[in-house]
Amino acid sequence: MFAALDEGFALCEVIRSGSGKAVDYRILDANAATERILGIPPEQAIGKTARELVPEIEDEWIATCARAGLGGESLRVEQYMPWFDRWIEVFLVPSGRPGDGHFAAVYNDRSDQKRAELALRRSEERHAFLLRLSDALRPLVDPVAVQEVASELVGE
Numbered sequence: 110m111f112a113a114l115d116e117g118f119a120l121c122e123v124i125r126s127g128s129g130k131a132v133d134y135r136i137l138d139a140n141a142a143t144e145r146i147l148g149i150p151p152e153q154a155i156g157k158t159a160r161e162l163v164p165e166i167e168d169e170w171i172a173t174c175a176r177a178g179l180g181g182e183s184l185r186v187e188q189y190m191p192w193f194d195r196w197i198e199v200f201l202v203p204s205g206r207p208g209d210g211h212f213a214a215v216y217n218d219r220s221d222q223k224r225a226e227l228a229l230r231r232s233e234e235r236h237a238f239l240l241r242l243s244d245a246l247r248p249l250v251d252p253v254a255v256q257e258v259a260s261e262l263v264g265e
Contacts, residue, residue, distance in 0.1 A: 116215050117146040123178035123210035124158060131175030133158045137211075146218045147193055163192045177201035178212035187219060196223035238262070 118140045124133040135158050139151040149162060159166050159174075170190075176182045187198040196219045205211035242262050249255045 115142060116217050117142045119143065119154070119214045119216075120204060121159075121174065121178065121212055121214060123175050123212070125179075125210070131171055131179060133160045133171060134174050134178065134210075134212075135159075136162075146197070146216060147195075165192050174201060174212060174214070175210075177203050178210045179208055181207050189223075195220045 119136050120138040121134045121136055123131050124135060126132045136154045136156070139154045141151060143154060144150045154162060159171065173184065173186060177184055181203045182201075183203070184201045185198070186201065187196065189195075190197050197216050198219045199214055199216040202213050202215075203211070204213045242259065245258050245262060246255055249258060
């Protein structure tokens with residue numbers, strides 16, 4: 110089942126500093142979908158830390174994963190991950206004994222959907238602007254007034 114999942118799946122372990130703060134996490138296992146979704150072959154990911162694989166990974170992401178591994182929370186997160194240039198939806202769940210730092214991550218690439226949503230939103234905003242512009246210019250006949258109103262709306 111692990112290998113056959115369409116979703117990416119990884120088992121991970123939080124790495125803590127001497128003071129107990131989460132500073133990284135290690136990938137203990139990953140399925141084949143990891144390569145399709147994240148662009149990292151599982152055999153290159155297993156045994157490595159997140160910071161080894163992605164040096165620019167954000168501390169906030171490590172802290173989010175620690176909430177599952179150390180805090181026992183189950184979390185669903187969707188965010189743009191610039192280091193992969195992808196929108197990823199991740200479901201993080203504690204794994205193993207409470208507080209031992211182990212968590213599982215199930216993830217999907219949502220980039221196509223997010224890009225489509227963003228394009229639709231931009232199109233709707235553009236359409237709304239053009240409608241406002243058309244309504245504002247319709248009663249005007251003086252070219253200077255047309256230019257002033259148009260400039261004002263474009264400036265906004």
